[in-house]
Amino acid sequence: MRSLVILLVVLAVAFACPSQTGFKIHQKRSIQHQGREDKPLNWLEKGLVYQIYPRSFQDSDGDGVGDLKGIISRLDHFVQLGINVIWISPIFKSPMADFGYDVSDFTDIDPIFGTIQDFTDLTAAAKSKGLKLILDMVPNHSSDEHEWFIKSVNRIDPYTDYYVWLDGDAPGVPPTNWLSVFGGPAWTFNEQRGQWYLHQFVAKQPDLNYRNPLVHEEFKNILRFWLDRGTDGFRVDAVPHLYEDPAFPDELPSGNPNADPDQYDYLIHDQITWNRPETYDVMAEFRQVLQEYEDGDGQHRAMMTEAYVPLENVIQFYGNESFRMADFPFNFALINGISNCLYYCNTTTSRGYPYNGTQLRDTIVEFLDAIPSWVGPQGANWVLGNHDQRRLASRYGEALVDGMIMVQMLLPGTPVTYYGEEISMKDQFISYEDTLDPQGCQMGPDRYEKFSRDPARTPMQWDDTFNAGFSTAAETWLPMGENYPTVNVKLQKENLVSHLNIYRTMVALRQEASVLYGAYDFPIVDADAFTLTRIRTNSTSYIVVLNVGLEGRRFNLSGVTGIPEKAKVVVRSVQATSGETQIGFTINTNDFPVGAQEGLVLSFVAL
Numbered sequence: 001m002r003s004l005v006i007l008l009v010v011l012a013v014a015f016a017c018p019s020q021t022g023f024k025i026h027q028k029r030s031i032q033h034q035g036r037e038d039k040p041l042n043w044l045e046k047g048l049v050y051q052i053y054p055r056s057f058q059d060s061d062g063d064g065v066g067d068l069k070g071i072i073s074r075l076d077h078f079v080q081l082g083i084n085v086i087w088i089s090p091i092f093k094s095p096m097a098d099f100g101y102d103v104s105d106f107t108d109i110d111p112i113f114g115t116i117q118d119f120t121d122l123t124a125a126a127k128s129k130g131l132k133l134i135l136d137m138v139p140n141h142s143s144d145e146h147e148w149f150i151k152s153v154n155r156i157d158p159y160t161d162y163y164v165w166l167d168g169d170a171p172g173v174p175p176t177n178w179l180s181v182f183g184g185p186a187w188t189f190n191e192q193r194g195q196w197y198l199h200q201f202v203a204k205q206p207d208l209n210y211r212n213p214l215v216h217e218e219f220k221n222i223l224r225f226w227l228d229r230g231t232d233g234f235r236v237d238a239v240p241h242l243y244e245d246p247a248f249p250d251e252l253p254s255g256n257p258n259a260d261p262d263q264y265d266y267l268i269h270d271q272i273t274w275n276r277p278e279t280y281d282v283m284a285e286f287r288q289v290l291q292e293y294e295d296g297d298g299q300h301r302a303m304m305t306e307a308y309v310p311l312e313n314v315i316q317f318y319g320n321e322s323f324r325m326a327d328f329p330f331n332f333a334l335i336n337g338i339s340n341c342l343y344y345c346n347t348t349t350s351r352g353y354p355y356n357g358t359q360l361r362d363t364i365v366e367f368l369d370a371i372p373s374w375v376g377p378q379g380a381n382w383v384l385g386n387h388d389q390r391r392l393a394s395r396y397g398e399a400l401v402d403g404m405i406m407v408q409m410l411l412p413g414t415p416v417t418y419y420g421e422e423i424s425m426k427d428q429f430i431s432y433e434d435t436l437d438p439q440g441c442q443m444g445p446d447r448y449e450k451f452s453r454d455p456a457r458t459p460m461q462w463d464d465t466f467n468a469g470f471s472t473a474a475e476t477w478l479p480m481g482e483n484y485p486t487v488n489v490k491l492q493k494e495n496l497v498s499h500l501n502i503y504r505t506m507v508a509l510r511q512e513a514s515v516l517y518g519a520y521d522f523p524i525v526d527a528d529a530f531t532l533t534r535i536r537t538n539s540t541s542y543i544v545v546l547n548v549g550l551e552g553r554r555f556n557l558s559g560v561t562g563i564p565e566k567a568k569v570v571v572r573s574v575q576a577t578s579g580e581t582q583i584g585f586t587i588n589t590n591d592f593p594v595g596a597q598e599g600l601v602l603s604f605v606a607l
């Protein structure tokens with residue numbers, strides 16, 4: 001009864017929104033979708049995307065910062081885990097005011113990461129190992145040290161209008177009340193030009209002017225530059241911030257009691273500085289560039305868009321049936337919680353907490369049901385963490401990590417892994433003195449902990465030697481995670497019962513026909529239980545049984561469509577201790593135990 005009430009609330013919210021092209025909520029929530037086996041899946045639909053934060057992956061030259069040569073030396077990690085797509089956060093030339101998200105030359109590699117030659121070596125090495133490479137494109141802004149900006153300050157054409165410049169209302173008064181995402185005004189006065197420039201992020205990240213068609217051409221050429229050098233696609237950053245209302249109105253207060261007047265959440269941004277409809281046109285232009293290359297050699301090129309916007313707007317990034325735009329817009333539902341949580345709208349909820357079973361199911365179903373039928377469930381994607389969020393193990397608690405990975409890997413659609421998730425790395429406490437993230441620094445010593453993204457960006461923990469094998473430097477750019485002597489790749493490889501081995505098994509299961517194409521359903525769900533089946537008749541099929549509760553319980557799956565009386569345990573969470581559910585055992589599906597916060601994957605030939 002309780003869950004019925006939630007269902008009605010969810011539907012009411014969904015129906016209250018204007019209906020959009022391609023956006024549809026099915027009335028019926030119990031699903032038995034069948035993937036289409038007649039439609040071959042491309043490498044992204046079949047694959048798994050792994051996000052590398054390059055400063056923290058592997059340092060090759062002992063300066064304490066990760067680099068491209070370091071990544072090359074670690075490519076076998078992906079091969080061993082069965083990962084086929086790597087996405088690297090920005091590696092372009094940058095003064096590093098926002099650690100690479102402030103680009104001063106979009107067609108060069110920052111010396112801290114290496115050279116164009118290193119990049120060429122990386123693409124060649126990746127290709128030889130069957131890995132696809134995705135670059136992170138940052139179209140909303142450049143660095144203030146970019147040549148375009150310097151020329152724009154000096155009104156040198158054609159750069160004069162490459163950025164968003166305005167006169168103030170009065171001397172010292174910015175043109176609008178707009179706030180930067182990282183806090184403080186979104187406008188900075190430039191003495192030389194005698195005007196204010198817009199920056200939706202830090203002052204060193206001036207917003208490019210997308211009302212100027214030349215800016216579009218510049219960016220399309222940048223995409224071509226990297227496609228010519230073997231890049232397989234792009235992840236496009238901060239998309240909802242591309243356009244601003246051309247009338248430049250002030251924004252209204254949100255009334256959010258948790259936001260100070262200098263904090264982004266203090267104002268409502270929708271349709272003014274954020275989430276404007278023109279954004280989709282730019283993404284369509286970007287897709288056309290990818291299509292040029294795809295038409296040239298028949299190889300798929302991928303585009304993933306980053307947009308923390310309401311679901312109905314997220315879905316529009318798929319485009320329409322005659323023009324597929326993004327391969328997928330990132331689905332942050334498993335980070336943000338259910339429904340329409342706006343960008344940083346509620347830091348408490350967006351930083352997440354363990355779900356109950358019904359909530360978890362509703363969150364997943366909401367996204368799957370919103371995907372247009374011409375895309376199909378294989379066009380979904382599931383993000384559990386990234387460099388802007390608390391790590392999975394810190395958000396859900398370590399005990400739930402394996403269960404969440406099981407769910408992520410068996411859902412239809414592409415899993416996205418943030419580096420370190422495969423070994424369950426945790427957030428590392430970092431003092432204010434050691435804090436580097438502008439989002440943390442901007443907030444000062446009393447508030448930085450809530451905002452700093454540094455804790456989730458500490459170096460990859462490879463082994464138990466000095467600096468976890470990440471670097472030989474006396475000091476790494478961010479401190480190492482303290483738990484690296486016990487939480488690292490090497491130990492978890494050696495230990496049969498480990499997060500890494502569960503991760504690897506799950507990646508392999510994802511390649512089974514029942515998981516790529518089978519029907520999915522959530523047969524038993526309540527406050528403490530979540531189950532997901534992937535069933536293909538007469539084939540090896542799977543069920544994840546996840547107990548999100550704090551006490552052990554027994555399950556009875558008799559009556560669940562397709563499940564026979566006996567099934568085999570193929571994976572279980574590291575903390576599992578029951579003698580009844582050891583890996584490889586055959587169990588009776590009508591009565592078996594699952595411990596607190598434990599996940600179990602059973603295999604069977606579906607009836």
Ligand SMILES: *[C@@H]1O[C@H](CO)[C@@H](O)[C@H](O)[C@H]1NC(C)=O
Nearest residue numbers: 280281284319320321322323
């Ligand atoms: C599909 O999207 C493209 C690109 O945005 C647009 O040009 C086209 O008109 C759309 N087609 C339909 C049928 O809506």
Ligand SMILES: *[C@@H]1O[C@H](CO)[C@@H](O)[C@H](O)[C@H]1NC(C)=O
Nearest residue numbers: 256257258345346347348349
């Ligand atoms: C944010 O979420 C938390 C947890 O659900 C809630 O207690 C708080 O009131 C919310 N804050 C706002 C401003 O909605």
Ligand SMILES: *[C@@H]1O[C@H](CO)[C@@H](O)[C@H](O)[C@H]1NC(C)=O
Nearest residue numbers: 002003006356358359526527
């Ligand atoms: C699950 O959590 C939601 C949100 O906190 C709550 O409204 C709901 O009652 C819970 N459901 C159950 C079955 O406990």
Ligand SMILES: *[C@@H]1O[C@H](CO)[C@@H](O)[C@H](O)[C@H]1NC(C)=O
Nearest residue numbers: 535536537538539605606607
């Ligand atoms: C499954 O196998 C049975 C027995 O061999 C056969 O009768 C049935 O047609 C098969 N079903 C499918 C969907 O292949």
Ligand SMILES: *[C@@H]1O[C@H](CO)[C@@H](O)[C@H](O)[C@H]1NC(C)=O
Nearest residue numbers: 555556557558559560590591
């Ligand atoms: C499992 O459920 C079925 C009905 O769905 C019931 O007949 C059976 O007794 C149950 N088994 C156990 C061991 O509880």
Ligand SMILES: CC(=O)N[C@H]1CO[C@H](CO)[C@@H](O)[C@@H]1O
Nearest residue numbers: 098101138201237238386388
């Ligand atoms: C997840 C992500 O990539 N977030 C980025 C969004 O854009 C801002 C500004 O470029 C970055 O600071 C974030 O890291």
Ligand SMILES: [Ca+2]
Nearest residue numbers: 059061065067
């Ligand atoms: Ca280095």
Ligand SMILES: [Ca+2]
Nearest residue numbers: 207241242243
């Ligand atoms: Ca913008």
